[in-house]
Amino acid sequence: MSAGASAVAEADNSAGLRRDQLRERLALFGLCSPALLIVLVILVIPVGWLFYLSFLGADGSFSLENYARMVQRKSYLRIFETTFVVSIATTAICILIGYPFAYFLSQLPRRAANLCLITVLLPFWTSLLVRTYAWLVLLQKRGLINEWAIDLGLWEEPLKFVHNMTGTLIGMVHIMLPFLVLPLYSSMSAIDRNLMKAAANLGASPSRAFWTTFFPLSLPGLFAGSLIVFVLCLGFFVTPAVLGGGRVIMVSMKIASNIELFVNWGAASALGVVLLAMTAAILWLAARFLKLEQLGGGH
């Protein structure tokens, strides 16, 4: 065979190989299709349909009335206000107690830290419903906290901790704290400790070394954790529904009651679209600080 012919054959061959490879990659890609099908049928299509419904008025024609109602009616405005107040307060309390706690964990030797981390992971694994129930038991009028406090003489009449904002916040912070502490701890323990030594060596006081060296380096973890907590709070349902006792109504609860009690799909969908838009905006922000996989944080 001449040299020219063999070069042609080789070119043919490599083109064929490339074609084969592409075909194989597409076939491999096809392995995703059953999973994609589920996401499509149970998530994408229904949410798209809710989006469509939210723009239908009571008479079935295109209208913005479902969105207009949210701005006009006081009751809807109050629901958004409650949702934001609960979410911001929960996030703030989580930061306030989570930051020192994560710092404490990051300063421990690894073995001790792992041991202490169990106290974060144990509630993280326990069913949300069980934990909400536990708080209900502890905080109710004849609950443990009231009975003990009255026995000890701390206060005389049982205080109302539950079926109001206080109970909701206690329960929410308890459930959200691990979502803040875990990313924060992992970002804190990645900080090079020699930096603190260097800062001290250069004459910084301990608090100055902390605020100018350690704190800025821990910010990405803090920011990511707070955003996760905030986003989870926005859509939260179980804890406010049980511990709020009907006095703390958040967007997700209004969506549920719109469907269950009033069968008003338009109103529920519009609220859902707004909730989804807020969630997406915050996640987009968070994605700039974190890898996508870490965002869910879930169980």
Add this chain to the structure above:
Amino acid sequence: MRNWLARPASETQVSHGQRLWLYLLSGLIMIWLVAPTLIVVPMSFSDSQYLEFPPQHWSTRWYQHYFGSEEWMSATATSLSAAFLTMLLATPLGVLAAYGLHAARLPAGRLVFALLITPMMVPLILIAIGAFYVYVKLQILYTLFGVVLAHSLLALPLVLIVTAAGLKSYDMNQEMAARSLGASRARAFLTVTLPQIRFSVITAALLAFLTSFDEVVVAMFISGGDNSTLTRNMFNALRDQIDPTIASISTIMILITSALMVLAQVFGKQRENP
């Protein structure tokens, strides 16, 4: 003790004594995190109508009530079968998707990955009412199949993420070697790759089981009648009254969850040091 207090605790020579507030605060936080859940356990063995701690008389009456109630037993059976079937459906689908994305290395892979993990980020209530609507149309509302499908959607992201992490530390050239020796792609995957990522897959399967077993919001909308899940019934019971039976169910749930999570941790650890 005094020596320990004066000893430096940090790189900046802050002593343990100066950090005492931090230790106290952290200790309180740790108790606060764990205590509420654990307190439910002794309470479930109380003899009283009311929830008291510590119980004055011990008994297993609330467990007897739970195991004797047809409604609770049926809900438990539904939850366990839904969780088991979700594990059987979500695990292979998630593993296939993770493997496909990993091996194909197409630019669109990142997009598909993002799409597949969206169920984790969309507020649950939206998934719940969306599924409710679709299920009415498909006439699978209040069926076990419907619950399994919706819970598989929720479990998929976890399976995908855990398996993808396992594949990342796996050397795909081993599969190439198997195929150059004549194994088909499927055979190479099943006999070479899968055994090596098995710990990730087992962890993923356990997480899928738990996702379904613990899920409340979606189950509230799409499970019902004979196919009500345990969590749905618990949630409804919590709204009405505080029945000590719930404490016994909670205790059983804590047991199941922690056992599975400990297993998942054990398998997760093995992945790290093969």
